[in-house]
Amino acid sequence: MKHSILSNLAFLSLLGCAPVAEVASPADFITGRVTSAPDMPEAGVWVIAQTDRLPTPFRKIVVTNDAGHFVLPDLPAVQYDIWVRGYGLVDSARMQAAPGASLELTVSTAPDAQAAAAIYPASYWLSLFEVPQHSADWSNRFKLGCQLCHQVGSLMTRVRDRAGFDLGLKKASYMHVTADGLGREPLLDALADWSGRIQAGEVPQAPPRPVGIERNLVITQWSWGDAFTYAHDEIATDKRNPTLYPNGPIYGVDLGNDRVLMVDPVTHTASASNTPTLGDFAHAGHVACIHPFGVAIDQVFDRPRGRMDLFVCRPHRSASYMKSERFLTRLDYNALRNRSVGVTLAP
Structure with missing residues (x-):
């Protein structure tokens, strides 16, 4: 995830969008159809719902089917800006809608290759x-x-x-x-x-639109950190047992910024906590993992001396190859236990 989901995007003016109410949507869904003139369904384009009316900015993205239909599921009950992006198109105008709405969204074709390429990866x-x-x-x-x-x-x-x-x-x-x-x-x-x-005008080959199973993907994003965040790694479960901690907090390591980031996907809240270290040397977390007991652990760099300490979820023979006086910097275990820093340590 990026430090912010609300990127600065260049939006071009498109044809109008109008809500329709003929088909009822589930209470926490926004449904609808995307077309370009004259009533041409747009398949494999992204429909995006985003809002800043939750504790942290939130976005959900889905893909249209062959008929241009879409379903934005499981939306918290707030107002959203709804807009469309697709290869070969210019970004649609935004319209506001709440869960339960059914929408007709209209987009227009990019006027030239340069305009189309503006959104290429x-x-x-x-x-x-x-x-x-x-x-x-x-x-x-x-x-x-x-x-x-x-x-x-x-x-x-x-x-x-x-x-x-x-x-x-x-x-x-x-x-x-x-x-x-x-x-x-x-x-x-x-x-x-x-x-x-x-x-001078050269553009790359146009990417293909999503097809097949790619259109089943639903992306949910939350904003965390700030303009200086480098969220180098994130974790939501024990990689060895990924059934642990469903819907639990997502932890991130803010590389170079001495912080542990956290997003709660249920309450839609985000926080950042400073990481105490022995000797008060700045912490630059690198890789995060979660212990079966709920411990968030990471690799620590002591920037002033260039030293590193590797914390692993369980003893592994590879650790024996890293025994060196250079690897001395450690997180302050007691400080982490006694302070609310967004991580939980086992006794």
Whole structure:
């Protein structure tokens, strides 16, 4: 999940949307149909309901069937903004509706290839990138050094010129070193060429719309964290026994921000708690898991000294290979037990 589900989106004006009441919907559903003129059903497009009227911003997304019909199920009883997005279309105007409504939503076709491509996934835009070295090693280092943290291909990464890319790479020491390791000048040349072709109008191949079982997917999202959140990992159950804790809290690790995040999917609330550490060194959680007794555990980095401690759900022989004086930093167990920090530790 992103730190916020309410991203800034560029919405283009579309044909109007009007509610219809001929077919009754269950009390916690919003149903309806999506068409484009003249009464053409739009199959495999996303219908999105989102609201800020719950304790944390909330969004639900479903896909239309061959006839353009959709069902938004299990919605809390508040007002929602309803809108449509689909490949080959421009985003629809928003209309307000509450659970129980049945809607007729009308959308319009994108006027040109550039308008249609504005909503393509970042990976499709990245497919236009011509790597300066055609080797598995270079591509692997690019993915681990750049793409692991940044969504390369998103709007802000594909509109810079050469100087802009160079400045961005110098903003953090790790990015600066990564660029040098990849070959800074060839990398900058390749990035500038990629961005230049896009700004000149080049677009990637259009993605296919969801088909078959893909249309059965229902996505529910809650906002957590803030503008600086890097929710590196999240967990809702014990990975070894995923039947544990149904509908329980979802925990997240806010990498570099010294916090444990939590969302309650039943009450639609979100919180963030600072993580106490021995010596008050800042905590940068990395990977979360949940113990059968309810313990939220993660990998801890001591930023000032670059040391790490690995907390595992149960003893594993791999831990014997990590015995080193360098791995000394630990979460303050007693502080975690005695403070409400969003995690529960066993006695």
